[in-house]
Every structure is written in structure tokens, then in C-alpha cells.
């Protein structure tokens with residue numbers, strides 16, 4: 001049966017049947033894909049640890065029958081990222097990104113920007129960047145790539161970066177930030193942010209690339225996480241698992 005090669009990064013691996021594994025992969029040419037790795041839960045020898053989350057590999061896969069999930073025949077590990085498993089917090093944050101991607105991306109549709117962002121995130125965390133801030137920045141950028149842009153780098157009306165003191169307003173329905181001068185009347189779809197919070201939010205999207213240096217004051221991270229979570233809920237009716245437990249009001 002004909003096989004083909006495809007480049008991608010593993011998002012998640014889970015048991016499938018007695019000894020097989022099902023792996024979700026973010027591929028470069030076909031976006032989100034799910035493959036079956038035969039015997040992967042019994043012996044890791046054949047696929048030599050290349051099925052762990054965040055590993056980037058070149059997969060050789062084949063489809064046994066139309067409509068069946070492709071099966072991994074072989075793989076060549078290009079980047080293994082075992083350093084990301086050392087810190088449980090870091091691993092948990094990145095796993096949340098993986099499940100977000102697995103839930104949000106339609107199978108078989110190329111998502112070049114998301115692929116680039118995810119690789120940039122993994123590289124930046126591997127390089128010692130602060131995972132919490134980088135993940136927040138990733139989410140803001142990924143929303144843009146998925147069509148729910150959150151425009152928080154500057155005031156939506158006057159386009160000034162958030163330097164002025166005072167209360168800012170973040171409108172969830174359109175993902176827009178307003179400075180103290182331009183802010184609209186309060187509405188159900190909006191939250192008020194302090195200037196420090198608005199600055200921290202802007203700091204996540206202002207640098208042009210997702211790099212190890214991106215970090216916001218840890219004091220604001222929890223609030224920003226809740227904002228991003230609420231925004232996600234607003235736009236998808238869904239949320240990622242951690243916040244289902246720890247959600248509060250912003």
C-alpha cells in the first residue's frame with residue numbers, strides 16, 4: 001500500500017486498543033492529523049521515543065483503507081524536546097496549548113501560521129523562556145491566526161500604545177482595547193483594566209516574534225490568563241481544561 005512522508009509535531013499521545021497509540025500531530029502540509037502507531041504502548045523500540053508530545057518528526061504513514069486513520073510506518077525524529085518534560089508546570093502549560101489546538105483546528109486543513117507559532121513557542125520555552133508568559137502570548141497570536149483577533153497592542157480608536165494612566169476597556173465581542181480617553185460606556189461584553197494590566201497585555205503582542213524574552217510581570221499573569229480564557233469562551237463557547245476549575249471573575 002502506498003505510503004507518504006509528512007513533517008509534524010506531536011500534540012498528544014493516548015492509548016488505543018490494547019497496545020496501539022493514537023497520536024494527534026500538527027503537520028506542516030495538512031494541519032491537524034490523527035495517526036495510529038501500532039504496538040506503541042507495548043514496545044517503544046520500533047518508533048524510538050519519537051511519539052512523545054512536542055517531538056518534531058518526519059512521519060512515514062499509510063492508509064490501510066479509505067476512511068481509516070493513517071498508520072505510522074516509520075519516523076525520523078528531527079527535534080526531541082525532553083527538556084520540556086523536566087518541569088511539571090511547564091509541561092502542563094504546553095499540554096494545555098496542545099489540547100487547545102487539537103480542539104480548535106479542523107483536521108486536514110493546513111495552518112502554516114499556527115505551525116510556525118507552535119514551533120516558536122516550543123523553541124522559546126526550550127531556550128529557557130518563561131512558559132507562562134509565552135503561552136499567553138501564543139494564545140493571543142493564535143487567536144489572530146484563527147480569525148478571532150484580539151487587538152490589544154494599542155487603543156482601537158486613537159492607536160496609541162497603552163501608556164496613559166487610567167482605566168482601559170477591553171471589549172470581548174470584537175477583541176478591542178480602548179484607552180482611558182476613547183473608552184466606550186461599560187457593557188456586558190467588556191471588562192475594565194488598570195493601566196498596568198493593559199500594558200502587560202500589550203507587552204504580550206507588541207514584540208513582532210514569539211521569543212524567549214517575552215515576559216510579563218507574574219503579578220498580572222493570572223488576570224491575563226482569565227481574560228484570555230473569557231475571550232476564548234466568548235468566541236468558541238469552549239475553554240481549556242485548567243480554567244474550568246480555576247475560573248474567577250476578572
Ligand SMILES: [Zn+2]
Pocket residue numbers: 155156157158159160178179180181182183
Ligand atoms: Zn484611545
